[in-house]
Amino acid sequence: MTMQRITLTGIRVEGPHTPPASVDFRPGLNVIAGSSDTGKTYVASTLDFLLGRSTPPPDNPQSRSYTCAYLGLRVASQDFTISRDFRENVANIHNEPLAQAAIINARHQLSAAHRAGSTETLSHWLLSQIGLEGRMLSRNQYAEKSSLTLRNIAHLLYVSEENIISRISPALSGDTIIEPLERSIFSFFLTGIDDAALTVIEKPKDRLARLNTEETVLRSMLEAKETALNKLVGDDRDSMGRLQKIDTSIQEASSLIFATREEITALEAKRNEHWESMQKEKSKRLFVSEQLKRLRLLGKFYETDQKRLEAVFEAGKAFEELPGGNCAVCGGKTDEDSSLSSVAEFKTACTRELQKLADLTKELQTAISDMEAEEKDAEKAIVDTEGLLKQIELELTEKLKPQSSRADTGLTELIKLKGSVARAADLQTEIEGLNLRLTEIEDARKAKKPKTNPTGSLGTAKAARFCEVVQETLRAWKYPMKGHVSFDADPQKFDLVIGDQDRGSMGKGYRAITHAAFVIGLMRYCRQENIPHPGFVVLDTPLNPFKGPDEGVSGKVNDEIKDAFYEDLARDASGDQFLILENTEPPINIQKMIGYHHFSKNNDAGRYGFFPIR
């Protein structure tokens, strides 16, 4: 960030039918010396007005005819002029030097008063010239923040004749409402860090209301959860223990189901085996019985054959005993002998055939008996297997399947139970959480003081450094000092301690000069520390009240301090600007080095006053 500072180039007031009044300033020290009623304070007051004060400078007979004022300033080698009508709350920015600026030509109009959030204000325009715009500063102990405005730092730039002798710290304007903010501002100038990062702390009233609301909500949630928990488990609150037991039971039930299913599978395999072998036996029985049918039929054939043979044989025998006859065809005699021999052969053949039949029948009987035995065996095997199958079926349907389905049902119920107990455990955890939060709320409510963040907490090292700068300044002014300069950060004081003495408790003259040392020291400190600062201070009569330690005895010490004061400021080549309004004139040698205006109140010597004589 480029550190820009403002140099005031002069001030002018105008009005109709009146010659304008003006005074020029230069970088470094400017002194306007003159007695009362010469318009010194009017100059400072007009300057303050041009920097955004809401009220115009106090009316006096000489100023009455002026209607507007101009303040010339230079930032980064560029000239601007601020103009403002005494009756209006707007300010104009002219991009030209004081001498050329005319309010009637104003193009750039801004609100003279700060408006939160608006950039179209004089305050924002000026602060943004020097890199101070948009700084967020705590305005109370709860870290609620405001953005920095020009008016907030006016008391560090312009110290009026009344304020310079005030017992209030130079860091504060005296307005108690904005005092916390002013402490934040001073802290900002010391550290260069604003409070944007601070977390807002709620106010006790808001906090109590929030705690109450939260408690009400929590209590109703708690009640709902308690009701739900009661419905689930009644008074039994050992949900974790129950959950463990249920898990064990589930494991047992699962392994029982598994074992039963294995058993069922094995039995079913066995049943299939038996059934298959039974089918084989049945096939065999069927075959055997079919065969038997055929064999029996064959036996009947054999029987019939045998009977027929017997009948043929009988017929053959009878035929033989009949007397010989004629042939039925030719009527000749039949051949008895040949017939006889063939009958004998026939008888032998028949006997042989009968024998064969008897053999076959016997063999057949054996075969049938074998088959019948086989049939009986098959029958028995079938009956046995059927018995086994029935037994297996019984085992399956009466024992294993019910056992399996009982275990299934048991497991389902266990799982259901587990669900509800787990829900109960969750509810208990939630209830514990709610109760814990309620206890916290109770504790929070009992806690007397909520944590706050006092504004203007200064970095100790930074404050010490600032005190050093003030001390150097006071030493340069040959200020009679015993001990060191320090800063009392107690919010009640928030001021310098010089030697062992609180600045506020010193005499009027000391307060004035140390006030000057404070604001000048702060400007010098900011320059050294590279912290933004407008770069000018306006001090109304910082030396006049000073009478020194041997007040009334000798004026020498006084003069020595006053000379040193002017000498120090006149020789300050930093570029910072000091505008001093004094009753008495600075030393002659100094006058030549500085911007010097003497309002003599004398028509013959120098300038009479700020206003031209009419």
Place this chain on the structure above:
Amino acid sequence: MMSKSIIECEFSTHGIMYLAGEWSLEFINGLEAEYAQSLKERAKWVVAQFALYSDTELSDFMRRNWSNWGAEFEFESFLRKGEI
């Protein structure tokens, strides 16, 4: 058939035997119906297979192979479930 000498019958100590007659060959050769043709095929096969068997040998053969014939009925009960 006997009267037309297609078959001849012989009575002996072996029992009643039937033999091919004078006209048997010509008669059989004259049959052309499909059934008769395949019957001739089978007869030839039987002759080829068993011509040299004695009666006792034939009986033994039959006895030995009798039980094998049941194999085709295995699992018949599956097919005839409804009837068992």
